[in-house]
Each structure stands twice: as C-alpha cells, then as structure tokens.
Amino acid sequence: MFDIDLDQPKQIVSDVLSNHKITSVAFVGCGASMSELYPAKYFLANNTKTLNVQIFTANEFNYDTPAWLDEHTFVLTCSLGGGTPETVEANKTAKAAGALVVALTHVPGSALTKGVDHVIVHGFEANYAAKAEKVGYALAVALEILQQVEGYDHYDDMIEGFSKVFEVAENAAQSVGKVAEDWAQEHKDDECIYFIASGASEKVAYSTSMFLMMEMQWINSGNYNSGEFFHGPFELTDDKHNFVLFMADGKTRPMDARVLTFLQRFDARCLVIDAKDFGLSGAVPASVATYFNPIVHTAAMRVFAEHLADLRQHPLTKRRYMWKLEY
Incomplete structure (x- = not known):
C-alpha cells in the first residue's frame, strides 16, 4: 500500500536545527498548493508552545513580507509543477532574509527547487491516496519541527497515523x-x-x-x-x-x-x-x-x-x- 518516506522530513529538520535556532515557521504557496499546506500549519500552530506559525499566499509573502522573516525562520514552499512564478519568487524573498527554505514539489529539477536548502519530491499519480501525498509530507515536516524543537507527547501516535x-x-x-x-x-x-x-x-x-x-x-x-x-x-x-x-x-x-x-x-x-x-x-x-x-x-x-x-x-x-x- 502507498506510503510516504518519513525519514526525509526527519533528516531535513534535523539538518536545519543542527546549525540554526528556529523561532518562526512560514508555509507559502498559491492556490491548491497553499491549501494543501494548511493542515500542517493547523497542526503546528495548535500544538506549539513556542513557535510563531503562519501561512501565506505567495505574492502576499513577497509584497508584504513579514517583519520577523530572518535566519531563524523555517520556510516551506510548495508548488505541484514547481513552476508557479509567485512561489518561485517567494523562495528568493525568504533566502534574501536569511531564512531556511524547503521546497515541496512533484517535479524534480523544477524552478522551485533552485537555490533552496532542501527539496522534497512527492508523488501524485499512483492512486487516489497519492493525491494527498503533498499534504502528508507537509504535515510530516510540521510534526518533526514540533518534536525536534520542543517535543510532542503524541509523536508516536502521529507516526502510527502516517502508517x-x-x-x-x-x-x-x-x-x-x-x-x-x-x-x-x-x-x-x-x-x-x-x-x-x-x-x-x-x-x-x-x-x-x-x-x-x-x-x-x-x-x-x-x-x-x-x-x-x-x-x-x-x-x-x-x-x-x-x-x-x-x-x-x-x-x-x-x-x-x-x-x-x-x-x-x-x-x-x-x-x-x-x-x-x-x-x-x-x-x-x-x-x-x-x-x-x-x-x-x-x-x-x-x-x-x-x-x-x-x-x-x-x-x-x-x-x-x-x-x-x-x-
């Protein structure tokens, strides 16, 4: 049965935290991709006691960039095809402020993957469950941020849930x-x-x-x-x-x-x-x-x-x- 690779989000978050203190998390995308980041934002915002957690449509992030965006911000951007111009630009906005950027896309080597710190490539076509793989990976990243920054009592339950x-x-x-x-x-x-x-x-x-x-x-x-x-x-x-x-x-x-x-x-x-x-x-x-x-x-x-x-x-x-x- 279809599943996602939970080791990848775990390792990415670990790599980021090895040399950066994270105080804010920004989920950034357009259209369906932005909405598919929302469950991750919802989970993290509702369970963290220390982090500032926000979600943005990409051009708002670009035109009215939050004042707290800096080297202590973890940014997850998302685009199915990896070519959404506003989200590609959001990568540049985030990097210019010194933020850590992880790109989530279905297309390896797409524009969204250029100049970022880490890339997660998700599936889509395999079956109906695969249509939600993007949601799953974003949620897994959120889970790892919560667990590795401050701990989460139901971490093992979440891992079982993913399985x-x-x-x-x-x-x-x-x-x-x-x-x-x-x-x-x-x-x-x-x-x-x-x-x-x-x-x-x-x-x-x-x-x-x-x-x-x-x-x-x-x-x-x-x-x-x-x-x-x-x-x-x-x-x-x-x-x-x-x-x-x-x-x-x-x-x-x-x-x-x-x-x-x-x-x-x-x-x-x-x-x-x-x-x-x-x-x-x-x-x-x-x-x-x-x-x-x-x-x-x-x-x-x-x-x-x-x-x-x-x-x-x-x-x-x-x-x-x-x-x-x-x-």
Missing part, C-alpha cells in the same frame, strides 16, 4: 464510486455548489470550491468553516441550494454535526463526506485522528469531482485562461 492513513484514504476513494456517480448525475447541471468543513479540513472545502469547481469545472461555488456557517451563510439554507459537508472524525466534529442538523432541518440538498464512515479513528490513534481528516477527505472528493467532470463532458484539465495567456 495507516493512506490505506484508509485509498479505501475511502475506492468505496464511493456509486455514491459519487449518483451525486454527479443529480448535480451536473447545478449553477452553484457550497462546501463546508472544519479544523484541519477547512481548506479541503476551500480547495474543492476554488479549484475543482471554479477552476476545473467553471461552476460557481463558495466555501465556509463550519463555525462561520452560522454567522451569515446559513441564511441560504433551503431545499434548492446544494451543499457538501466534510465531516471530521476528531475534535471539531461537533461543529460539523451542528451544520448537518441545520441543513437537514430545512431539507437542504447535502452530500456528507464523513471521515468516520471510512474508519479513520479506528485505524489512526484517536489522539491525533483530527489532523489526518484532510488526507481522507481529499482522496474521496477526487472521485466525486471526476464523476462530475465526466457527466458534464468537461475534463478536469480543461482551462479557459490558465496556461493560455499572460495574466
């Missing part, structure tokens, strides 16, 4: 085919789809909305944190609007359950992609399951997106502007 979660994710993706086909048939002509999630999976809702729907399907979409849903967006709830709820198996599940109860109360059209249904906390230690939700949600949602694209006769690779003109 199990990709199998859970792949099994989840393989199990949803009929449900995904039916959902796609029902919603292929929808003009708008909303996505809701909480905790580490918040940016799964964001990336599904922004990229799988708006970029790849040209479907209008919105995305909301489960807690924020009740501070505005819930006014749209009725039997005509279409929602997808990523339910967490972990600490923030009560937030998602509150949303589901409200959607059902008003007969909203709602698809629930529930990590608990796929046995996440039965395979991954319950103490850390909350941080592995995005890997399962990402793998499963990809199947729904593929069925939607097929029925709409609109391939996920189709673009109107991206890669076709200067912008």
Whole structure:
C-alpha cells in the first residue's frame, strides 16, 4: 500500500536545527498548493508552545513580507509543477532574509527547487491516496519541527497515523464510486455548489470550491468553516441550494454535526463526506485522528469531482485562461 518516506522530513529538520535556532515557521504557496499546506500549519500552530506559525499566499509573502522573516525562520514552499512564478519568487524573498527554505514539489529539477536548502519530491499519480501525498509530507515536516524543537507527547501516535492513513484514504476513494456517480448525475447541471468543513479540513472545502469547481469545472461555488456557517451563510439554507459537508472524525466534529442538523432541518440538498464512515479513528490513534481528516477527505472528493467532470463532458484539465495567456 502507498506510503510516504518519513525519514526525509526527519533528516531535513534535523539538518536545519543542527546549525540554526528556529523561532518562526512560514508555509507559502498559491492556490491548491497553499491549501494543501494548511493542515500542517493547523497542526503546528495548535500544538506549539513556542513557535510563531503562519501561512501565506505567495505574492502576499513577497509584497508584504513579514517583519520577523530572518535566519531563524523555517520556510516551506510548495508548488505541484514547481513552476508557479509567485512561489518561485517567494523562495528568493525568504533566502534574501536569511531564512531556511524547503521546497515541496512533484517535479524534480523544477524552478522551485533552485537555490533552496532542501527539496522534497512527492508523488501524485499512483492512486487516489497519492493525491494527498503533498499534504502528508507537509504535515510530516510540521510534526518533526514540533518534536525536534520542543517535543510532542503524541509523536508516536502521529507516526502510527502516517502508517495507516493512506490505506484508509485509498479505501475511502475506492468505496464511493456509486455514491459519487449518483451525486454527479443529480448535480451536473447545478449553477452553484457550497462546501463546508472544519479544523484541519477547512481548506479541503476551500480547495474543492476554488479549484475543482471554479477552476476545473467553471461552476460557481463558495466555501465556509463550519463555525462561520452560522454567522451569515446559513441564511441560504433551503431545499434548492446544494451543499457538501466534510465531516471530521476528531475534535471539531461537533461543529460539523451542528451544520448537518441545520441543513437537514430545512431539507437542504447535502452530500456528507464523513471521515468516520471510512474508519479513520479506528485505524489512526484517536489522539491525533483530527489532523489526518484532510488526507481522507481529499482522496474521496477526487472521485466525486471526476464523476462530475465526466457527466458534464468537461475534463478536469480543461482551462479557459490558465496556461493560455499572460495574466
């Protein structure tokens, strides 16, 4: 079964800390890559007692560079193809300030890998779980930073989680085919789809909305944190609007359950992609399951997106502007 090499993040962090004191961590990327760094940022920010942890879209990092960026900053940049201009520039911004830079990409030798301190190359094509390999490596880097800087009581549980979660994710993706086909048939002509999630999976809702729907399907979409849903967006709830709820198996599940109860109360059209249904906390230690939700949600949602694209006769690779003109 598919897995990631945990020794690489461990060694990279060890090498960095051997001659640098790290006080800040910056996760930097654009679009889907930025959102796939979010689970790592969420985990590290919520568990550290000493580190300043932030996430940036790359050009904001370049144009409004944080004052604390210096030789004590660990920067993780990310780009699937390794050629995103803003993120390549972010490497230069970070290095100019003396920061340590690790690049995470699918393409060895790409522009993102030039002039940085370390490179991690992730997979993508092997299976559905591999679509979340980028998320996994970023989370593993965050884990090692936490463990090696200040220690983490649930470190061994996280390591065990990494050994199990990709199998859970792949099994989840393989199990949803009929449900995904039916959902796609029902919603292929929808003009708008909303996505809701909480905790580490918040940016799964964001990336599904922004990229799988708006970029790849040209479907209008919105995305909301489960807690924020009740501070505005819930006014749209009725039997005509279409929602997808990523339910967490972990600490923030009560937030998602509150949303589901409200959607059902008003007969909203709602698809629930529930990590608990796929046995996440039965395979991954319950103490850390909350941080592995995005890997399962990402793998499963990809199947729904593929069925939607097929029925709409609109391939996920189709673009109107991206890669076709200067912008």
